[in-house]
Amino acid sequence: MALRAVRSLAILSNPLRTYSTSGPLVNVSINEKTGIATATLQRPPVNSLNLELLTELCTTLEQLEKNKSRGLILTSSSNTVFSAGLDIYEMYKPNMDRYKQFWTTLQQTWINLYGSSYPTVAVVNGHAPAGGCLLALSCEYRIMLNNFTIGLNETKLGMIAPTWFAASMRNAIGTRQTELALITGNLFTTDEALKIGLVDEVVQSKNEALEKAGKFFDKFKRIPPHARTMTKTSLRGADIQALVKSRNEEMNKLTAFINDPKLQEAIGMYLESLKQKQNK
């Protein structure tokens, strides 16, 4: 697996080729004509974000930054799920070293995506609860297919969305709507999400979404990249700095949180309910 990942990155760092790399969990292809990268999450059945998937995504984002990418489309290989959010097994009776590495990698992935200098579009081609919604919110533009749900539903699971999850949502829909969305843990239908600005466009097919994504990237053809990036940093930089400053403190909170026996019991029951769903 390590060898395959290294080969993928080697291909990514050669700017003259038609790129198509196949990491096991994130497929990256780069359009030769436009230079736009498409990163497709491919961890069946629901693209839940475990340490390995996050590590691959985080490295991909670093490479795109290093290679001065023209842009990124983030999407899913599933037809029904963009990402089911954090892999709940990473939080259920975890090995604490792995748990810490998991959170550190999630934080870094968010920093890389939310703060990328290149333009980013999420093609949300399926459900996007919790951490799945975070990935979409970290992009600059969200195009969602109809008939799915999206939102930060952590409170419904007895959890609290970390401050940087909330900041990402606030950046998209403002403080009032974020407060309402977070305290109720609401999962929005596609149309509701469009109405409050949680997504920017709703489409009927992935092809249509990719076409619209192309139009979003076209907007930057005549914008000097440094002006684009500095504007983005002026709007998002404070959220990133806030996390960078509080990383240790947050890790202490996350550790105390996960060691609470009541929470572990609740997570166990939630996992069971997800399994039961399949038997119905």
Ligand SMILES: CCCCCCCC/C=C\CC(=O)SCCNC(=O)CCNC(=O)[C@H](O)C(C)(C)COP(=O)(O)OP(=O)(O)OC[C@H]1O[C@@H](n2cnc3c(N)ncnc32)[C@H](O)[C@@H]1OP(=O)(O)O
């Ligand atoms: C200091 C602050 C402290 C706060 C710290 C905590 C902060 C927590 C932050 C974020 C939380 C999260 O992201 S938690 C994850 C939340 N996600 C969810 O609740 C989604 C759960 N999943 C679903 O609702 C559905 O699976 C789906 C709508 C996404 C897809 O439905 P579908 O019918 O297509 O698939 P199944 O439900 O049958 O699932 C298939 C298979 O996948 C397993 N599964 C689903 N989601 C997860 C997940 N998030 N993690 C791990 N595994 C998951 C599900 O159990 C099924 O498994 P089996 O085939 O083995 O039964």
